[in-house]
Every structure is written in structure tokens, then in C-alpha cells.
Amino acid sequence: MIDLLKEWIINIASLVLFITAVEMLLPDNSLKKYSKFVLGLILMTVLINPIIKIFNRNFNISVYSQNISRSIYDEDTAKSIEKYKEESLKNTINNFENNLTQIIGEKLKEEFNLSNNKLEVKAEYVTQESKFEIKYIKVGINSGKVQKVEKVKVNIGEKNIEEKDKLHDDIKSYLSKELKVQEKIITIYKL
Known part of the structure; x- marks a missing residue:
């Protein structure tokens, strides 16, 4: 449990540093607004991930994202x-x-x-x-x-x-x- 908490804190700290670096590099235009939104979603995912794992031990975010991708891009969409x-x-x-x-x-x-x-x-x-x-x-x-x-x-x-x-x-x-x-x-x- 302590290892999971330690890994979670390291992930959050790494992500916050990454987000800060990206925001500093982006110019002040409309792109910055959208990038902040996407980076915020990523941060929320990192924050929520351990909480979801507590309730659902088999939770894997990559499996869920692949399922969503498949449902969005089906044969009708390809046609x-x-x-x-x-x-x-x-x-x-x-x-x-x-x-x-x-x-x-x-x-x-x-x-x-x-x-x-x-x-x-x-x-x-x-x-x-x-x-x-x-x-x-x-x-x-x-x-x-x-x-x-x-x-x-x-x-x-x-x-x-x-x-x-x-x-x-x-x-x-x-x-x-x-x-x-x-x-x-x-x-x-x-x-």
C-alpha cells in the first residue's frame, strides 16, 4: 500500500512538472487554452486512477480507452x-x-x-x-x-x-x- 501511495505521489509530481514546462513553452494564443484543457484532463486521470483501483481491482485505463476508441471508430464511421x-x-x-x-x-x-x-x-x-x-x-x-x-x-x-x-x-x-x-x-x- 505504501508503494502504491509513493508511486501515485511521484506520478503527480512528475506530471505537474511536465504541465508547468509545457505551459511555459506555449505562446499566448488560442492553442494554450486547448492544451491547458487536455493537460488538465491528464492530471485528473492521474489523480483519480488510484481511487478507482481501490474500488475496482481489475481496472485498467488503457483497456477502457481502447474500448472507447473501438466504439467510436466502427465500420459505419469508416464507410x-x-x-x-x-x-x-x-x-x-x-x-x-x-x-x-x-x-x-x-x-x-x-x-x-x-x-x-x-x-x-x-x-x-x-x-x-x-x-x-x-x-x-x-x-x-x-x-x-x-x-x-x-x-x-x-x-x-x-x-x-x-x-x-x-x-x-x-x-x-x-x-x-x-x-x-x-x-x-x-x-x-x-x-
């Missing part, structure tokens, strides 16, 4: 966290694509004086590398003038026909350099 991660990733990718579309539109207006363009960007998140990867960029160019209808050509078997001209090549090269992407993922077409 909810995964669902939240997926939704968050989808929203982040959508925001990334929208922001990139806006940036491309501004850059095209500044550099080539082009407006009323149709822009489409597709991106995905690469988990292994923890980065976003641009899959493709499609830019539809509208010169702003009403143009005469060009002769329609139907090519069976060809999926994507790009008109090659100087402006298209310049835009492709410019976007490739500005966005640091390969030119092959950029498609330029007339509206």
Missing part, C-alpha cells in the same frame, strides 16, 4: 469517412478543372485576343504521386465574325480531325509552355 473522401476528391477535381478553364480563357484573351471560346478540361488525381494530372484540354476558337459555311467533309473511321493552321499551332505551343503539359493532350478546333 462515412471513405464516402466523404470520395466526395471531397470529386469536388476538388471539379474546382481544379473550373479554375484551369478560367485561367486558360484569361490567357487566351491576353495573348491572342480571343474571347467567346469553348473550353473543356479533364483532370484526375493520381494517388501514388499525390498530384493532379491533366488528361486533355479542348479549345474551341470563335473568331467573333460570322463566317461562311465551309464545305462539310465526312471521314469515316477518323475520330478527331484537327484543322492545322498557324493560330492553332501557336495556341497549342503557348498553352503547352504556360501550363507545362504536352502538346498532344491539347486539341484546338474551330467553332
Whole structure:
């Protein structure tokens, strides 16, 4: 019994010294308020632990804390966290694509004086590398003038026909350099 009392007093004294040192090191901001709360809970646990052991000889605080942790983090919580991660990733990718579309539109207006363009960007998140990867960029160019209808050509078997001209090549090269992407993922077409 004397050994338990001695151990209890040593634990309290050690903890009080530790709490004092931590409080002295923390800056005066909102973090200090929360740390005092947590340190106070730890002190209360150390103070109450021997009293609980007197009434319950099989009491072990680590077993109780593990049981609480398990009950808080069950399968439903894990599923909810995964669902939240997926939704968050989808929203982040959508925001990334929208922001990139806006940036491309501004850059095209500044550099080539082009407006009323149709822009489409597709991106995905690469988990292994923890980065976003641009899959493709499609830019539809509208010169702003009403143009005469060009002769329609139907090519069976060809999926994507790009008109090659100087402006298209310049835009492709410019976007490739500005966005640091390969030119092959950029498609330029007339509206």
C-alpha cells in the first residue's frame, strides 16, 4: 500500500512538472487554452486512477480507452469517412478543372485576343504521386465574325480531325509552355 501511495505521489509530481514546462513553452494564443484543457484532463486521470483501483481491482485505463476508441471508430464511421473522401476528391477535381478553364480563357484573351471560346478540361488525381494530372484540354476558337459555311467533309473511321493552321499551332505551343503539359493532350478546333 505504501508503494502504491509513493508511486501515485511521484506520478503527480512528475506530471505537474511536465504541465508547468509545457505551459511555459506555449505562446499566448488560442492553442494554450486547448492544451491547458487536455493537460488538465491528464492530471485528473492521474489523480483519480488510484481511487478507482481501490474500488475496482481489475481496472485498467488503457483497456477502457481502447474500448472507447473501438466504439467510436466502427465500420459505419469508416464507410462515412471513405464516402466523404470520395466526395471531397470529386469536388476538388471539379474546382481544379473550373479554375484551369478560367485561367486558360484569361490567357487566351491576353495573348491572342480571343474571347467567346469553348473550353473543356479533364483532370484526375493520381494517388501514388499525390498530384493532379491533366488528361486533355479542348479549345474551341470563335473568331467573333460570322463566317461562311465551309464545305462539310465526312471521314469515316477518323475520330478527331484537327484543322492545322498557324493560330492553332501557336495556341497549342503557348498553352503547352504556360501550363507545362504536352502538346498532344491539347486539341484546338474551330467553332
